[in-house]
Amino acid sequence: MRWNSPEYLFLIALLPIVIAYxxxxxxxxxxxxxxxxFVSAIRKTGVGWxxxxxxxxxxxxxxxxxxxxxxxxxxxxxxxxxxxQRQGIDIMLVLDVSGSMAAEDFKPNRLKxxxxxxxxxITGLQDHRIGLVVFAGLSLTQCPLTLxxxxxxxxxxxxxxxxIKRDGTAIGDAIINAVYKFKKGKGEKxxxxxxxxxxxxxxxxxxDPLQSAKIxxxxxxxxxxxxxxxxxxxxxxxxxxxGKQYATNPDGSLYLPKIDxxxxxxxxxxxxxxxxRATDNSAxxxxxxxxxxxxxxxxxxxxxxxxxxxxxWFLAPAIALFxxxxxxxxxxxxxxF
Numbered sequence: 358m359r360w361n362s363p364e365y366l367f368l369i370a371l372l373p374i375v376i377a378y379x380x381x382x383x384x385x386x387x388x389x390x391x392x393x394x395f396v397s398a399i400r401k402t403g404v405g406w407x408x409x410x411x412x413x414x415x416x417x418x419x420x421x422x423x424x425x426x427x428x429x430x431x432x433x434x435x436x437x438x439x440x441x442q443r444q445g446i447d448i449m450l451v452l453d454v455s456g457s458m459a460a461e462d463f464k465p466n467r468l469k470x471x472x473x474x475x476x477x478x479i480t481g482l483q484d485h486r487i488g489l490v491v492f493a494g495l496s497l498t499q500c501p502l503t504l505x506x507x508x509x510x511x512x513x514x515x516x517x518x519x520x521i522k523r524d525g526t527a528i529g530d531a532i533i534n535a536v537y538k539f540k541k542g543k544g545e546k547x548x549x550x551x552x553x554x555x556x557x558x559x560x561x562x563x564x565d566p567l568q569s570a571k572i573x574x575x576x577x578x579x580x581x582x583x584x585x586x587x588x589x590x591x592x593x594x595x596x597x598x599x600g601k602q603y604a605t606n607p608d609g610s611l612y613l614p615k616i617d618x619x620x621x622x623x624x625x626x627x628x629x630x631x632x633x634r635a636t637d638n639s640a641x642x643x644x645x646x647x648x649x650x651x652x653x654x655x656x657x658x659x660x661x662x663x664x665x666x667x668x669x670w671f672l673a674p675a676i677a678l679f680x681x682x683x684x685x686x687x688x689x690x691x692x693x694f
Contacts, residue, residue, distance in 0.1 A: 358432060358433065358434050358667070359432070359433050359664065360430045360431065360432055360433070361430070361431035361432075361433050361664075362429060362430050362431045363430055365426055365429040365430045366426070366430060368426045368429070369423065369426055372419060372422060372423070375419075375422075376419070413685060414682050414685045414686050417678050417679075417681060417682040417685070418679075418682055420675075420678055421675045421678050421679045421682065424671045424672070424674055424675035424678070425671070425672070425675050427671040428668040428669075428671040428672040428675065429668075431666065431668050432666075432667045432668060432670060432671070433664040433665060433666055433667055434664065434665060434667045436663050436665075444484075444546060444547060445483070445484030445485040445486060445547060446485050446486075446547055446548040446549065446550060446652055447485070447486045447487075447488075447502055447539055447547050447548070447549045447550070448482075448485055448486070448487045448488070448550055448551075448552060448652070449487075449488045449489075449490060449502070449535040449538055449539070449549075449550075449551045449552070450475060450487065450488065450489045450490070450509075450513075450552050450554075451490045451491075451492065451531045451532065451534075451535050451551055451552065451553040451554065452471060452475070452489065452490070452491050452492070452513075452516060452554050453491075453492060453493070453526060453531075453554060453555035453556060453557065453585075454468060454491045454492065454493050454516055454517065454518055454520060454521060455492075455493040455494070455518075455521075455524055455525060455526050455556075455557060456493075456518060456524050456593060456595075456604075457526075457556050457557050457593050457614040458471070458518060458556055458585075459518055459593055459594055460556065460586065460590075460591035460592065460593050460594075460614075461591060461594065462586060462587040462590075462591035462636075462637070463585070463637060463638055463641070464638055466594075467556055467585050467586065468516070468517075468518060470638050470641065471554055471585065471641065472513055472514060472516065474638065474641050474642050474645060475513060475554075475645070476510050476513055476514070477642070477645070478645040478648075478649065479506050479509060479510055479513070480506070480510075481649060482506065482649075484504075485504075486502040486503060486504055486547075487500075487502065487503065487504075487506065487509050488500050488501050488502040488503065488509070488535075488538055489509055489512055489513060490531055490534050490535045490538070491516050491520065491521065492521070492526075492527050492528075492530060492531035492534075493521040493523060493524055493525060493526070493527070493561075494521065494523030494524050494525030494526075494527055494561040494562070495521060495523050495527055495530060495561070495562065496527055496530040496531040496533075496534040496562070497520075497521060498534060498538060499512045499513075499516065500512045501538055502538060502539070502540075523561070524561075525560050525561030525562075526555060526557035526558060526559055526560050526561055527559070527561040527562025527563075527564075528553070528555060528559040528562070528566045528620070528624075529559060529562050529563075529564035529565050529566035529567075529568065529569045530561075530562035530563060530564050530569075531553070531562075532551065532553065532564075532566060532569040532570060532573060532580065532624070533564045533569040533572065533573075535551045535553075535573075536551070536569065536572055536573045536576065536578060539576065539578060548577075548579070548652065549576070549577065549578045549579070550578065550579045550580070550581060550630070550652055551573065551578060551579070551580045551581070551628075551630075552580075552581050552583065552648060553580055553581070553582045553583065553621075553624070554583045554585055555582075555583075555584065555585065555616075555621070556584070556585040556586045556614060556616060557614050557615075557616065557617070558614075558615060558616065558617035558620065559617065559620060566620060566624060567620075567623060567624065567627065570623070570624040570627045570628055571627055573628055574627050574628045574629070578628060579628050579629050579630040580624050580625055580627075580628040580630040581625065581630045581631055581632075581633065581648050582621035582622070582624050582625045582630065582631075582632045582633070583621075583632075583633045583634075583635055583641070583644055584616040584618055584621050584632070584633070584634045584635065585616075585635050585641065586614070586616055586635075586636070587636050587637065588636055589613075590613035590614065590615065591613065592604065592611045592612065592613060593612060593614065616634075618632070618634070631651075633647070
């Protein structure tokens with residue numbers, strides 16, 4: 358509760374002046390009497406209760422004046438409201454589309470599984486801006502940060518193993534590309550994260566992965582790395598004129614790409630993120646669920662007080678007491694001057 362016009366409080370200082378005027382000046386001026394022919398007629402006359410309590414109307418008048426002054430001071434009662442707004446985060450999805458993502462240890466293959474599960478992750482987002490970077494032997498920005506999840510989803514669906522002609526795994530180039538896509542507007546405090554999904558080791562590009570991770574860390578960007586592939590590895594199918602074949606090493610043995618887990622762990626460690634290993638569709642889906650729980654954004658809590666006038670708390674009883682005073686002066690304590 359507060360007083361919006363406390364300056365009227367000085368009026369209370371006038372009450373002693375009014376009381377002095379009432380009881381000293383006016384009472385002294387009202388001198389009169391009733392003549393009796395002999396004193397014995399009033400010897401047995403006592404002081405009645407009306408005379409004893411004749412001051413009550415004046416007391417009520419004083420209370421009325423105090424209440425009116427308090428009403429003039431405009432008391433206001435505040436109701437505190439708490440508004441909670443969730444501050445979204447910025448997410449750059451960095452997806453490996455190199456030839457090894459055709460391996461079939463995920464159903465139907467690694468890339469298709471990643472597309473479906475990533476799309477499901479996007480549909481569960483709210484208030485987060487999201488962008489998409491794909492990479493193989495070089496990096497390509499598919500979509501800058503946006504709140505239009507439909508656009509990101511459609512571009513994600515269009516990704517394919519043949520969209521980047523230079524094969525390889527340029528992890529460093531992909532990270533630095535994503536880092537430079539983050540832009541903070543004036544006054545924004547959004548958290549920024551990169552979700553890097555790959556199934557290989559860095560063997561292409563011009564930027565060292567750890568150096569790009571350090572640049573991201575300096576900007577406060579966290580990187581969640583996901584290594585995709587079964588523990589025993591899986592052969593890479595290749596379409597040839599003889600039908601589907603599998604990639605082989607120079608000695609003729611099946612080529613089973615390896616995940617550089619230590620590199621992915623180091624990238625996550627440098628940026629205060631986490632490393633995850635996805636060995637099948639279910640594991641990858643759970644990883645995305647874990648990241649979604651870890652990155653919910655910040656809560657912006659603001660409190661405001663809405664004040665409303667409460668002068669009638671004092672005006673109403675003042676009017677009521679004034680009516681009581683008038684009644685008492687007219688009936689119970691009426692005077693004959």
